Amino acid sequence: MPTIGVKRDLLFEALGKKYTDDEFQELCFAFGLELDEVTTEKQMLTKEQGDVAAAADASEEIIYRIDIPANRYDLLCLEGLVTGLLVFQGKVKPPKFEFVTPAQRQVLKIDPSTAQIRPHAVAAVLRNVTFTQESYTSFIDLQDKLHQNICRKRTLVAIGTHDLDTIKGPFSYEARAPEQIKFVPLNQTQELNGVQLMDFYATHAQLKQYLPIIRDSPVYPVIYDANRVVLSLPPIINGDHSKISLKTKNVFIECTATDLTKAKVVLDTIVCLFSEHCAKKFTVEPCDVVQPDGSVVSYPELAVREERISVKRANAYIGIDEPASKLADMLTRMYLEARVDGDSLVVKIPPTRHDVIHACDVYEDIAIAFGYNNIKKSLPAFMQIAKQFPLNKLTEQLREQVAQAGFTEALTFTLCSRDDIGRKLNKTIESLPAVHIGNPKTLEFQVVRTTLLPGLLKTLVANRKMPLPLKLFEISDAVVADEKTEVGARNERRLCAVNCNKTAGFEVVHGLLDRVMQLLSVPWKTANVDKGYYLESTEDASYFPGRCANIMYDNVVIGKIGVLHPTVLQAFELTTPCSVVEFTIEPFV
């Protein structure tokens, strides 16, 4: 969920009302926002960087940090937030956006070469903009928030904004070999080519994260003007030549993308929010974008979509009973102008609300405007005879019984290191049917456990101060790779118990096994009992030679029992002998 920081006094001035922190928090809550923090630039600097020296000069103006839902791109800056809240409070009507078509449109031509790297581009112009220091900062911040969120860190869409009066159309979007692209990047003085630029920004705090998006490509995307001035090298950086400043009057906005839908949304969002600063408010100048096939598409789309919803169904979805006109009023407060048409509502979805893609999104806005906490509580009418998942039911019953037998329950991690299930247990990782994690952040999360044993041994080590004997157990899932299953792996519910004492005490875990089998009505297999369980001597590298057996149930191995090998104890830093029993309980469900 993105968080934006806005200056409180500016916000209240724009909202035309002063709130206490609590009042503003309540307004946010009802609208689906969260006032995350009340802070100042000074506090943020001190807290984030611990830089008291830098913080000394920082402003002490109160800043509200507000959490914005991930799909409400239209609220990611002060301008959008204020409009959204004012409309919600019914103080203003949702703005209407208009195109102003110039004598000659700006043209952006997409060269077919871009298909190799970043195939889409859209563009728009904002005319006669007046920037103040505050709105200029807000404009830059909005681009950053969009880049971080909907643009997925510039992988899907990258935004470039330029001072139109410094450049000359038509513009050309091409893909060129890095060496051929030469320009002075934003706020630099030295000309660099594409290769040098990658080196130059390799250690840059913000920009280095975007370099891998194109670095290894044979061609880099680039936008030129008619005089071959480089506007930008998306998604890395703009050129210094066309940079916007407080004095900029006319803004050329281009978005290059791998996802065209998102590029359109981003362009719509920027022009909708910042056309407020145009001399003629809420007006946008469209651009012609020439596609590689020669066709021409006009951007931004600023499409207003109409959705027809049933009043009856909307009420029923939420569980309220409001007349159509009221629903229409509520929707208007949510930025969705609606009119009543018989027993339905015709809802206008403006270009700021690309998050509305289905009638259910409209229902939600009605519910928000009505107030979630005003909805009458009800209960589903049908009854159902409930059923436990049999494996979980057996697990619950056995947990209780094993604890009654004197063992204490542990709750250990499902993820562990390769060493935990391999080397430390005298096994090679290759020999185990383990599920491997491809992107572990630490050694603790390399594999999914194939046995519950390492977790119990770690719990023993962490509790060496407890008096002996320590008797622990866990009934939980291990995971084994199994090609026969749908995803190639399956869980296996195991019971594992360990006895840790001055002597290994094999008979203690053996006694537990006997007790559990007794509880499961499984007899000890002897000459006169055909079915049942028995132990079959085996060798296993984790166990002391001659002190390990397979647990057999109906002649199938279901687990192991034995005295742990001293090298295993050593690997887990244990100094007391341990005997262990571990088996699957799934055959007994």
Place this chain on the structure above:
Amino acid sequence: MSTELTERILQHLDNTDKVDTLDLATLFAVDHQKIVGALKSIQAHGELVTATTVTHKSLELTEEGRHVALSGSHEAAVYANVPEGGIEQQVLLQVSGNPNAKVGFSKAMANGWILVDKSEKPPLVKRKVPTIVDTVMELLNQVAQGKTDLPANTVADFKKRKLLQETTIKSFVLSKGPEFATTLTKLETDLTVEMLANGLWQQLKFKSYNFDALGAPPTRGHLHPLLKVRTEFRQIFLEMGFSEMPTNNYVESSFWNFDALFQPQQHPARDAHDTFFINHPAKSHKFPQEYLERVKSVHSKGGYGSMGYGYDWKIEEAQKNLLRTHTTAVSARMLFKLANQEGGFKPAKYFSIDKVFRNETLDATHLAEFHQVEGVIADVGLTLGDLIGTLYEFFRKLGITQLEFKPAYNPYTEPSMEIFCYHPGLAKWIEVGNSGVFRPEMLLPMGLPENVNVIAWGLSLERPTMIKYGINNIRDLVGPKVDLKMVEDGPICRLDHA
């Protein structure tokens, strides 16, 4: 030794009516504490003696006091050092030499023994009286010999001068008790089989119990506190008529974990920064093919009344195996089954409590794996009001009665609500879970009838447990670092019990 002493005390008491233990100490020439010890063991054998507590206050000389008693007071020493013709004050103090000369000087002045003659230059200290009587020394000597009735102000003054200290001694005045005897019989500690067999218990005396001591702890095993809470949650769901979902599949395909839930393939949750992807077994290959096509279509082109996300949906993304990030992946499988079961859709209530995995930054409240609690209800015409009503009933069973709902965003529910509850202990509203109505783009491709709505909610098992038991670090609750003492000492889990 001690037995001998107890018998000596009893024998002494046999011949007298009353005796003070302090006197016994003097009489037997043993330390008073030993007499008191012996008394306690006599008392443990029954009411042989009656003991009444008395306190004695006594005066005792301090080290300085003893010095004064022997050599005279500081003021007397100063007086003695003043010669006939007088002496400079500086010199007098030097001559008097000891650290108490200053005190002696001021006391001698106060007593009117000496004076400072300022007519001389420099001023001289001279004797004011020809002779003195050192009463301080005399009184201290009397105290040393046992005098205790000094005037209160004198005692206070001497105590202030650190010459005397007052000590309080507790002793007991003993007299014969109702069970008086001159010897102690050995007391039995416990009733035995033999005593029952030969009837001896009737004659024997038994040692009285100390009911203030704790009993011997029972030998026992213990259940883990978090899993006790899990049991409680299962119970609550079962009481509410919810059936349990089979969640024993940690490894899941991206398809069921994300795509089936209408979570777009570029969604940040599908990023390697948030999700554990599996490189062995890396991919899933078995999917319900027709359903998969419908999912692909609703993502890329829309349908079922939706605009879709308008992007190029790729099977390769859906095939990627991962550790499930939520149990909602299982709910999706269950709803798909519900839609396609023999006889068609029937209303259902499901729940699950099981582990989920997130490749997140770890801190005091976040682990890479935690338990998710989830409830799902599917029926024709369910409303948001039904969800709110159900949540009130569910949380009431957890002992939570004050709820508030905040609009939120979630890719697979619309409307979505964050659940906040008022915590009286913390005196604030805290977020306890998420809820919503599953999107039609998720349900309709599964084949569920159009008029069926599905409401659901989820919360973590760890968070309410930590709040309930006041645990600040999640590692104190889950994992191998858990203190087994905490596990052993934990109460039973009664969430609705204040």
